[in-house]
Amino acid sequence: MRKNSTKSTGGRVKEEPYRINEKIRAKEVRLVGDNVQQGIYSIEEALKIAEQQGLDLVEIAPNVTPPVCRVIDYSKFKYEQKKREKEIKAKAQKIVVKEIRFGPNTDEHDFNFKLKHARSFLEEGAKVKAYVQFAGRSIVFKDRGEVLLLKMATELEDVAKVEQMPTLEGKRMIMILAPLPKKKKKSEDKDKE
Known part of the structure; x- marks a missing residue:
């Protein structure tokens, strides 16, 4: 019984990303x-x-023209390419955006509770999208919503910077906060000594 030379890609042969040896079509390289x-x-x-x-x-x-070819062990070359791609992926940061919702008439206790959550999100490295949702006729209190968001920004200025000032989009007033870059540990160690 003869084995199939196809890999488990649904009956299709997986094509290599680079041409090697006899598969190179150019006359000169x-x-x-x-x-x-x-x-x-x-x-x-x-x-x-x-x-x-x-x-x-x-x-x-x-x-x-002419195509550039390299004399190398192909399996080693593929391994190095995969390794390089992994390093690039690892360096790319994944940005998480957490949302915090307020009403225009949010009281002090609820504000402090949500502020505490926003602070923890920012300390973990996530961005915070804070918004005031206006329902029905409460849209007349948009100045209250802006004051609420700006108050939040001033309370969190030690851990965040405002990336987008409060803007009204439909029935929502949105503000985006980004975490401040973390300080190096060396400077903290010097402060302790």
Whole structure:
């Protein structure tokens, strides 16, 4: 019984992102790599050079004329590419936005309760989208909503900066707060000494 050469991708062969060895279509290539005399070679010469070193010829820049090929171990090359992509993903920050809702007539206790939550969200590194929801005729109190949001911004100025000032969008007045960048630990250690 003969094994299928397809991977478990629904019967389709997974295509490699780079052309290697005989799959390179160009007649001439610019050769780069370690232990290689860099320059422009015919595809046959480039393949011979790669074969002599026991390595693969990998097309790394197909859109230039002539295409750039590298003499390298292809499995090692793929591993390094995956590793580089993982590092880039790890460095990219995921921004979380938490919402806090007020009414135009929010009393002091509710305000302080929500303020405490906003502070904890900001300390965790999340942005806070605070808004005052106006229902029915309460839209006439939009100045109260703005005062409420600005009060919140001043209370949280030690942990946050205002990214968007209060703006009225429909029946909501929205303000966005972003956490302040965290201070380096070295400066904290010096303060303790």
